[in-house]
Amino acid sequence: MLAVFGMPGEIEAKAERSDTRSPLKYNRTRAWSTFTSPERHAMYKAFVFVVTTWLVTAVASQTTISAEPALPPAQFEATDWPWWRGPDRNGIAAADQTPPLKWSQTENVLWKAHVPGRGHGSVTVVGDQTFLATADEQADKQLVLCFDRNTGKELWRTVVHDGGIERKGNAKASQASTTIACDGERLFVNFLNKGAAYTTALSRGGEQIWQTKISDYVVHQGYGSSPAIYESLVIVSADNKRNGGGAIAGLHRETGKVVWRQERPATPNYPSPIILKAAGRDQVFLTGCDLVSSFAPLTGEKLWEIEGATTECVTSTVTDGNIIMTSGGYPKNHMAAVRADGSGEVVWENNVRVYVPSMLLHEGTLYGVTDAGVAMCWEAATGKELWKGRLGGTFSSSPVMAGEHIFVVNEAGEGFVFKADSSQFELVAENQLGNEVFATPTICASRIYMRVAEQQGDIRQEMLYCIGK
Numbered sequence: 001m002l003a004v005f006g007m008p009g010e011i012e013a014k015a016e017r018s019d020t021r022s023p024l025k026y027n028r029t030r031a032w033s034t035f036t037s038p039e040r041h042a043m044y045k046a047f048v049f050v051v052t053t054w055l056v057t058a059v060a061s062q063t064t065i066s067a068e069p070a071l072p073p074a075q076f077e078a079t080d081w082p083w084w085r086g087p088d089r090n091g092i093a094a095a096d097q098t099p100p101l102k103w104s105q106t107e108n109v110l111w112k113a114h115v116p117g118r119g120h121g122s123v124t125v126v127g128d129q130t131f132l133a134t135a136d137e138q139a140d141k142q143l144v145l146c147f148d149r150n151t152g153k154e155l156w157r158t159v160v161h162d163g164g165i166e167r168k169g170n171a172k173a174s175q176a177s178t179t180i181a182c183d184g185e186r187l188f189v190n191f192l193n194k195g196a197a198y199t200t201a202l203s204r205g206g207e208q209i210w211q212t213k214i215s216d217y218v219v220h221q222g223y224g225s226s227p228a229i230y231e232s233l234v235i236v237s238a239d240n241k242r243n244g245g246g247a248i249a250g251l252h253r254e255t256g257k258v259v260w261r262q263e264r265p266a267t268p269n270y271p272s273p274i275i276l277k278a279a280g281r282d283q284v285f286l287t288g289c290d291l292v293s294s295f296a297p298l299t300g301e302k303l304w305e306i307e308g309a310t311t312e313c314v315t316s317t318v319t320d321g322n323i324i325m326t327s328g329g330y331p332k333n334h335m336a337a338v339r340a341d342g343s344g345e346v347v348w349e350n351n352v353r354v355y356v357p358s359m360l361l362h363e364g365t366l367y368g369v370t371d372a373g374v375a376m377c378w379e380a381a382t383g384k385e386l387w388k389g390r391l392g393g394t395f396s397s398s399p400v401m402a403g404e405h406i407f408v409v410n411e412a413g414e415g416f417v418f419k420a421d422s423s424q425f426e427l428v429a430e431n432q433l434g435n436e437v438f439a440t441p442t443i444c445a446s447r448i449y450m451r452v453a454e455q456q457g458d459i460r461q462e463m464l465y466c467i468g469k
Contacts, residue, residue, distance in 0.1 A: 068252040068259060071232040075184030079445040081125040083181035084226035085398075086442075089274055090318050091360050093402040097446040101405065101417050101429045103467045111152035115145065115451065115462035119176030120224065120396070120438040123449040123464065125149060126182045129204065130449060132464065133189050135175035140165050142176060142191045144202060152466060158206040164194035166219055172396070173222025174438070181227040181234065183253055188234045190214070192223035197238035197246075199227060201256060210256030214249055218242040220268035221312075228273050228284070230297040233259060235284055239269035248273055248286060250300055260300030265289040267311055274316040278324055278340035287326040288313030292338050304342030310334045315354065315398075318361040320380050323347055325366065329355025335368075337383060348383030352376065358398040358440075360406065365422040369395050369408050375418055375425060389425030391416045397440040409437045413452055433465060 076082045078094055085091045100108040117136035124131040132145045142161040147154055165175050178190040186209060187202040197217045201209040215238040217223060228235045230250075237248040245266040250259045269288035275297055276283060284295040287309040294303040310328035317324045323337040336349035352370060359368040366380040373393045377386040393410030400407050401420055405428060409415045413434035419426040434452025442449040448467040453460050 068232065068255060068257055071183075071253055073231065074182075074229050076126050076182070080127070081123070081442045081444040081449075082183075083124065083229060084122065084179040084272055085274070085316055085358065085440075086400075086444075089228070089276060089316070091316075091358060091398055091400050091440075092362060093400060093443040095403045097402055097443070098469075099402055099407070099443050099446050099448050100467055100469055103415065103431050103433060103448070103465075105433060108467050108469060110447065110466045110468045112466070113147055113152040113154060113464045115464050116157075117141075117143070117176070118174050118453070118460075118462060119451070120174045121177055121226070121451075122179040122440045123442040123451060124180040124182055124187075125442060125444050125449060126184065127204075129155065130464070131180045131182065131187060132451065133176040133178050133180055133191070134462070135165060135191075137165055137167070137175065142193060144180065144187060144189055144206070146206060147464065149466075152464070156206040158202055158208065160189065160200050160202075160208070160211075161191055161193040161198075166192050166195070166223075168219040169222040172438070173224070175222075177222065177224030177438075179226040179440075181229050183229050183234075186253060188227040188229070188236075188253075190223075190225055190227055190236060190238075192217055192219070197223060197225070197236075197240075199234065199236045199251060199256070201234075201253070212251055212256040212258065214238040215240070215247040216242050216244075217246065221270065224270055224272075224314075226272040228275050229253070230275050230282070230284075233297065235273045235275065235297065237264070237271075237273045237286060239264050239267070239271075239286070239289055241266050241268045248284070248295065248300070250297070262295065262300050262302065265291070269312055270314045272316055276317070276319045276324070278319040278321055279342070283340065285317045285324055287315075287317055288328060292324075292326055294340070294342070304344070306338070306344045308336060308338060308346065314356045315358040318359055318366075320361055320364060323380065325359055325361065325380075327352075327354040327359065327368075329353055329371070337380065347381075350383060356396045357408070360399055360401050360420075362401060362420060365420075367399065367401070367406060367420065369399050371395055373410060375406075375408075375416075377422055377425070379422075386422050387425045389418070389427065391418075391427075396438045400441050400443050402443045407441055407443065407448065409433075409441060409450070411437060413437045415441075415450075434463065436460075 117134040119134040197214040200211045233250040239246040249261040292308040309326040312330040313328035333353035337347040339345035366378040376388040415431040417429040436453040439451035
């Protein structure tokens, strides 16, 4: 680094300039020996200042990353579902399980539990516990709930925010749309409260450990970004239209300290940061704000960024290791495959509206469900449409793959199971549970955990169902 400045004796002043306020007068080429003592002294002081500033900055930036202790990786079993979209963050459950293909209020129900308030976040399952975020708007509280995995008994509930719930935005939005992430010791949850997005860490027993503000937040539709765990960090985001924009940040899991932070454009946008291995390295992907962006998980360095996607996105991207998928729905319907190596190459694109439900990519085949209720299948490498089949209804939750089947539920609680088969669309089962569903099912250890709302007379009651054999 020092070599770029040149040491005294090697300096050539090549800019033609004269400044009466300075003792230095620059000729086009001038050897060090021709400078007067005052000139040498001034130049040396400037040189020392620049080098010292660079060293201090370098040390400080390095300290930002290294000052916090390294932590062991997240601990969970193959039978757990520790965060949004599952262990591999792609919506694909372990293939060696056999969840029921049929269910209802009375069929294949192992247990059910009442859930206070309202929320769209999925169920997190680790060890003998299941976790949910919820918002009781009447009581003006945002909470985390914990249930026994085997019985459905509520073990504890913790109020994360008492007061301050935002009531603006889309009527479909909830004030608890985040899916909790668990590293085996701690829970991490995002909530929008009092005009800002916050990440809070709790112990497995429900005690609050820390709380960190991600960004001030101006509501457009709502907020639903979920935390992502990577090594010692929990990575969080809060894209929004406030003056100055939102942010994506890496927080230390143990302390909540901001290890790195990147400012984002001032546009509304809703995806969660998703960490995938693509083009030979781990990358954090965010789509939307009219950009496709990639960051280094540990440092926040922007690895690459291109104009693309659309302004408002919701889905979490998927990858085959070479390309990533982007999709969005406002102001235009948009799907595209983008090369993940930073080359900026858009491999293919179309105008199919897969705005809210995230997609699945498995063995070179891309599966998706449009918001309007059509299951579709494409060849991932080329974008060639292989088939489509109508399911019916409007979809906000995302499909989940388990073995040879894909499970998905529409907003009216109608659950569909179809084959994960690139050759043809084959609907296997249709089911009904509840009257309203926005949360994506969780599938682990051959059980399906479903968050649904039932209309009980004039009362809307959320329920957590555990479906199994």
